[in-house]
Amino acid sequence: MMQVLLLLAFLAIMSGVGTTQAQVFTPTDDILLSCGSSANVTVDDGRVFVPDNSSSSNTLLTAPQGTTVVGSTVQNNANLDYPNLVSSARFFTEKSSYTFKVSSGRHWVRLYFYPFPSGNFTPNASFFSLSANQFTLLNNFSCVAFSSFDKPLVFREYLINVTSPTLVLSFSPQPNSYAFINALEVVSMPSNLLTDDAxxxxxxxxxxxxxxxxxxxxxxxxxxxxxxxxxxxxxxxxxxxxxxxxxxxxxxxxxxxxxxxxxxxxxxxxxxxxxxxxxxxxxxxxxxxxxxxxxxxxxxxxxxxxxxxxxxxxxxxxxxxxxxxxxxxxxxxxxxxxxxxxxxxxxxxxxxxxxxxxxxxxxxxxxxxxxxxxxxxxxxxxxxxxxxxxxxxxxxNNSAGGLSGPNPSVTLSSPSTVVAPTGGGSKQNLGVIIGVVVGGVAAVVVLAAFIYYCCSRKPKLAKKPTPPMWLPLPLHGSSSDTSRGMTHSHKSGKSGAGSYVSSVPSNMGRFFTFAELQEATNNFDESLLLGVGGFGKVYKGEIDDGSKVAVKRGNPQSEQGLAEFQTEIEMLSKLRHRHLVSLIGYCDDSKEMILVYDYMSKGPLRSHLYGTKLPNLSWKQRLEICIGAARGLHYLHTGAAQSIIHRDVKTTNILLDENFVAKVADFGLSKTGPSLEQTHVSTAVKGSFGYLDPEYFRRQQLTEKSDVYSFGVVLMEVLCARPAINPALPREQVNMAEWALKWQKMGMLDQIKDTRLAGACNPESLRKFGDIAEKCLAEQGIDRPPMGDVLWNLEYALQLQESSSENFAGTSEGTDALLDNASMDNTFSANDSLSQPGYPQPRANQSVEPSLTFSTEHSLGVSEGTGSEDASAGDIFSQLVHPEGR
Structure with a gap:
């Protein structure tokens, strides 16, 4: 009996061992290089790294003659991993590369950087880029920015799918700088370690x-x-x-x-x-x-x-x-x-x-x-x-094939960032220290002299703030007045504050001097502040002809800048439409970047939906505003020789004038649409969380349907009167589009509409509104309607609402009359394109319900994480602080 028990116990142990025994993966390619060393290096785990100039490693080192040297150090940092591996390094002063003969498939590329001084190479002077075939792994990389006394070794690991016979690692040092590497690995990965189904x-x-x-x-x-x-x-x-x-x-x-x-x-x-x-x-x-x-x-x-x-x-x-x-x-x-x-x-x-x-x-x-x-x-x-x-x-990697991130701030070498070599390098280190000290003293003297000079100068305008350090807008070629070829405008007789006539084409709008805009805004008086966005502050102003304007002044600390500024001017100078905000002019004088628009007295649509004490908008008003915004977007998509994609449609970028006429604003992120032979524009993702098209988000392929998705979010926001993203709500309600679509699919959209609309919405009008919002929010762009169809359906929803208020809906005669009289406001204003492609004209024998076959699939949208979607609900020209994905 005892023997049987021992046998069973032995089998159980062996079975247990069998479940944990690791499958041995043997890589096809296993290239381990110790860069700059003269002999093999064996590390603690038993792996052997060979010198990078070894002919047995399937590696070719290519560098211009005399531009690569090797160095070594006797390190004394107990926190250093692999000390014997990274005590040597290879330095490059010109573009150089390693070429590896490898099999096809995904490989690990592991890089080891340990910054130490050697000869004329000081770690703080090293800035370089590194690419692997078509991918940029590092860009303007400074190793000391990531190294510390506690973690002196900087390690990077990449997973790269090689589809050619070779993998080329190219080091490109910045001018008057150098690149270096201590060790590297190129090792085959198991093909099933990463599967393409996330x-x-x-x-x-x-x-x-x-x-x-x-x-x-x-x-x-x-x-x-x-x-x-x-x-x-x-x-x-x-x-x-x-x-x-x-x-x-x-x-x-x-x-x-x-x-x-x-x-x-x-x-x-x-x-x-x-x-x-x-x-x-x-x-x-x-x-x-x-x-x-x-x-x-x-x-x-x-x-x-x-x-x-x-x-x-x-x-x-x-x-x-x-x-x-x-x-x-x-x-x-x-x-x-x-x-x-x-x-x-x-x-x-x-x-x-x-x-x-x-x-x-x-x-x-x-x-x-x-x-x-x-x-x-x-x-x-x-x-x-x-x-x-x-x-x-x-x-x-991003759409440009890049993986590089920003460097942290880089400081002078200190014991926490660089370990000095022992032995024969002490004289060299002494020279470096003396140089740093002398340079630091000189810098302090120069800084003190500069401060004294600035403080002793008399300001030209007592109330003028310090101008931000913008680069001049390259519309003129120079920011100096003398190079512009400008003359004084006859509109103002005030000395020194007159407007100028620029050599810039007139369709760019009026050029304002900074002094003129100071006068228009009472020196940018905070009491005239209309809102604050990512680009800067927006002030109410009055120019010399008595016109009320909105003045958007760029903030030099903003991450938005010259590109958005120039895009806004170039886009709006080409566009004139009743439902697009009008650009009056701009200023890039005194290193400022300022845009001047028509003043929209009612502000952004969002301010009338929630977050303020403004009077409630009726359902009819909301429909009319949505129709106006849809007309503006439809004009962008179809009214020019090549379509324009807004890329940041949201309720803070729909402004209302004194008559509640909606105008689409903020064209800083706009892009020219695809040409006839293209289906999309490949570009980095930008926009506002909660409004971003998930297909564009996923594929970085921009189309007009991306605006349609964002407008679908706007429609739900207009109905529900709540932010697109609200992290303070329960998790299932954080993303408004996701939450509203669930109710729409249950046929219960009326249960989540703004409580102030209780009893005010005709059920058929609300149903039509919900249907078109759902179609706008389809997951795939191909399933979303064009803006012309969105506009048609919104006008139909408005007619259903108006007919109910007149006790006119519900009879076939009334319905026929609606279509026969063509009362769906299909004529555009004098500023609109009179015949816009894609806009369906109703016919007398056309059915009341448009025959739409769009998919009812919807997207769950994108959550912003924590924090509200916009910093200020009262922004007139709202822009996010981070332009790379606003």
Missing amino acids: TLVGQQAPQTLGLPGIALQTMYRINVGGASVSPQNDSQGLYRSWEPDSNYIFAAATGAVGSVQFSLIKYGNDPTYIAPPAVYATARTLGGSQTVTLSYNISWVFPVDLGYTYFVRLHFCEIIDSAINQRVFNVYINNQTVLSNFDVIAVVGNPDVVLYEDFAAPMFTGPDANLWVQMGPAPSATVKDAILNGLEVFKM
Whole structure:
């Protein structure tokens, strides 16, 4: 009997070993280079790095003669990883490259940078770019900006799919600078480690992202609830590093950690190198039902670079509970639900079985450059708990093939950034120190003299603020008055404050001097402030002919600048339409950037919907405003030789004049549409969260249908009178478009309309309005109607509303009369295009209900994370602070 028990125990042990034994991955390409070294270097995990000039590494080093040298140091920093590997380096003073003969497929490219002085090379003088085939990995990179005494080694890991016989790493130093590298790896990856079926945050189902053509950078690889995992303890053959999650947990809610023996982890159908057992055998949970409520969650915050989409992989393994429905929870990324009522065991069938879920999170703008991952109990769960074992975050290249992020601020070399070599380099270091000290003293003397000079000058205008340091607008070729070929205008006889006639073509509008706009706004008196946007402040003013104007003055600290300024002028100088705001002129005098518009006395549409004490708009007024805005957008899309895409349609960019006539404003982000032989314009994503077209967001392909989607959000905002994004609301209501569409699909849109409209909306008018808003918000652009059809349906909704107020709806005679009399206001104003393509004209025998076959699919939209969508609800010319994705 004892023998039988021993045999069973032995079999159980062997079975357990079998479940955790890592699958050995043998890379086709395994190139490990120690740059600048003269001999092989073996690191702690047993890998051998060969010299970068070795002929046995399938590597060709190409550099202009005399532009590459090697250096070494005897480091004395105990915090340095791989000290024997990075004690040597290769330096480049001109563009140079490594060419690797590799097989096709995705490869890891791992780079090691350890900044140390050598000869004439001082770390603070190193700025360079690095590309890998068509991808830019680093741009104007300064290693010392990322290095510190605690973490002196700067490590970068990239995942690049190689489709040619070679991989070329090109180093391009800045002028009078140099590039360097200490060590690098080019290693084949398992082909099934990344699959092209992630779920875009805000969507419901996985979809292809085009990963085969995308390069990625590893940003974070986290062992949640566990310790760090070194490369030698990673899944065999992959050599990844995993760090603990403790440094990324937000606030004091850390939950509880749990662990099991590695031998219990089962991989099912997944390869064992997805993540090592050390990751799945540890976890962080909420801590149990005794302390957890529905509002309790655990949050991780990861600083990222804005302007990119991030591939997020979440690792799960239920190592504590053993049955279905014992742990049901939700997971959120950037304040949007990505997993709802999630039960790990219900998915995989058994405890201790690994599971991973992939998501794509666009991060083009936001209140801060942080990616949030949160987990909390599902409302329906009996036990209020959640679990997470690990996560990975990868940056995906942008439309230009770039992966580079900005450098932190760079300071002079100090013990915290550069480790001085020991031995024969002491004289050299002394010279560097003396040079730095002398240079610093000289800089202080020059700065003091400059301050004295500035303070001693008498200001030309006592009340004139210090002009911001804008570059001159290249519409003139120079910002100096003498080079403009200008003459005084006869409109003003005031000395020194007169207007000028510029050599710029007259269709650019009137050129104002800065002094003239100072006078118009009482020196930019804050009592005349109309609003504040990302570009700057907007003031009410009165110019010399008595006209009321809105003066938008650029803020030099804004991230918006010359490009938006010039685009606005060029676009509005070409456009004249009753439903587009009119540009009167501009100023780039005294290094200012100022735009002057017609004054819209009623301000932005949003101010009349919520957030102010302005009188309520009736349903008829709201429909008329939407029709006016639709006409303006329809003119942009069809009224010119080539269409114009607004790209930032929202309620703060729809302004109202004294008669509540709607005019579309803010053309700083506008783009010329595709030509006849094109279907889209490929461009970086810009716009406002809550209004962005998800298809444009995902593919960076802009079309007129992107404006249609944004206008659909505006329609829902007009009906519901709430912000497009409101993080203060419950999670399911944060994104207004997503929330409103759910009610629309249930046929209950009337339940969420503005309470001030109670009893004021004709049901048929509201139904038609909801239908067209739903079609505008279709997930795919091809399923959305053109703006001409949107306009037609809105006018039909208005006629339904007007007929009900006259007790005229509900009879066939009345309906026929509506069409026969063509009372849907199909004629445009004198400033409109009289015959605009795409605008359907009703016929006498046409049915009342337009025959539309658009898809009823909808998009869940995009959440902004935390913070309101706009800084000020009263902005007249609203623009976000961050132009890269406003």
